[in-house]
Amino acid sequence: MKKVSVVVPCFNAVKYIDRCMESLLGQTIGLENVEIILVDDASTDNGATLGRLLEYEEKFPETIIVVPLERNMRQGGARNAGISWAGGEYLMFCDADDWLLCGAMERLYHMAKEQDADVVEFQYMLVTDETEPAAGPEDKRDSLVWDFCDEKEKKKFLISSSEDCSLGCCPKFYRMSMIRENHIRFAEHLIFEEPSFTVPVRIYEKKHVLTNETLYCYYQSPGSTMHGSWDDQKFDNIKVWMTLMQDLDRRGFLERYDAELECMFFEWGLALSVRLLVMRDYLLTKEELTVFKKITLQIFPRILSNPYVKQKEDGWNLLMKGILEMELTEENVPELNRLMKYYLQQFLEICGKA
Numbered sequence: 001m002k003k004v005s006v007v008v009p010c011f012n013a014v015k016y017i018d019r020c021m022e023s024l025l026g027q028t029i030g031l032e033n034v035e036i037i038l039v040d041d042a043s044t045d046n047g048a049t050l051g052r053l054l055e056y057e058e059k060f061p062e063t064i065i066v067v068p069l070e071r072n073m074r075q076g077g078a079r080n081a082g083i084s085w086a087g088g089e090y091l092m093f094c095d096a097d098d099w100l101l102c103g104a105m106e107r108l109y110h111m112a113k114e115q116d117a118d119v120v121e122f123q124y125m126l127v128t129d130e131t132e133p134a135a136g137p138e139d140k141r142d143s144l145v146w147d148f149c150d151e152k153e154k155k156k157f158l159i160s161s162s163e164d165c166s167l168g169c170c171p172k173f174y175r176m177s178m179i180r181e182n183h184i185r186f187a188e189h190l191i192f193e194e195p196s197f198t199v200p201v202r203i204y205e206k207k208h209v210l211t212n213e214t215l216y217c218y219y220q221s222p223g224s225t226m227h228g229s230w231d232d233q234k235f236d237n238i239k240v241w242m243t244l245m246q247d248l249d250r251r252g253f254l255e256r257y258d259a260e261l262e263c264m265f266f267e268w269g270l271a272l273s274v275r276l277l278v279m280r281d282y283l284l285t286k287e288e289l290t291v292f293k294k295i296t297l298q299i300f301p302r303i304l305s306n307p308y309v310k311q312k313e314d315g316w317n318l319l320m321k322g323i324l325e326m327e328l329t330e331e332n333v334p335e336l337n338r339l340m341k342y343y344l345q346q347f348l349e350i351c352g353k354a
Helices: 017-025 048-059 074-085 104-115 151-158 176-181 195-204 236-250 258-279 286-299 315-325 333-351
Strands: 004-010 034-040 064-068 090-093 119-127 144-147 172-175 207-219
Touching: 004 017, 004 074, 004 104, 017 034, 017 048, 034 048, 034 074, 048 064, 064 074, 074 195, 090 104, 090 176, 104 119, 104 172, 104 207, 144 151, 151 195, 151 258, 172 176, 172 195, 176 195, 195 236, 236 258, 236 286, 258 286, 258 315, 258 333, 286 315, 286 333, 315 333
Parallel strands: 004 034, 004 090, 034 064, 119 207
Antiparallel strands: 090 172, 119 172, 144 207
């Protein structure tokens, strides 16, 4: 068994894949301990991406597996295909335009074994065409360890998503047996799919380590999913959260963690869906806001009575609660759009992104 399986979803990635592969093949843990699964997500570049991946597989047959998909599944589906081939002791993900720092796998494997952790979470640095891809800024936060001995600690951790603990899937190192035994998979055919995987992981994991080491370079490509048009994906984020809640209900967790998951849906299903669109300068229509409201209240009809939601008193979340309570009309929607832009600006200023 290899120590680490890394899944790389690839779509029209020939421009970036060499940089990614150089970082993976150069890991200090040694190629004999690494399994690289390259998933071609039905690229549309006349075989350029698949051809390059097959070249790598031919050159490193003991290390690289190429999985070509017949139809595009988006990153969630591509990662699922990769997971089905993964045979390593630990699992991680790397997007095709991103890369790992040289000793990342060795450090993460050592930490996971030393701490007997189900998940080791690490820091990443943002890189653009204008920034120098260096070894990452020094992070001043202390490393943290969560050992979930009781439900109270688990519930507290479940709703924590800040600069300490994210819902992203890439800056994490997973015990593969946990993923396999609990059949944890991503939502498919949607963007913003990562919480469909990382939230179940939060529920199942028994020990989580957060290190302050920066080990991953996240490239902000102008042509990436996050920077392209969302006209056909306006509801993808809340669809991911709908799919996630259905999955957790089947697993028996929706009742067990009802207040926590209800709060997460409010914050990450509803409020984030709307905020993402406002950040992209969309003006939401009455019909679009009604869809967000209807979905939320269908799944969680008593969400406004949630104790965690009641504590959210900042302007943006008060506005989201107001949208759930009010009758939406053609007359009040323009004012809601104005208020959303105003509170978004406040939010960005607080986050230092304005």
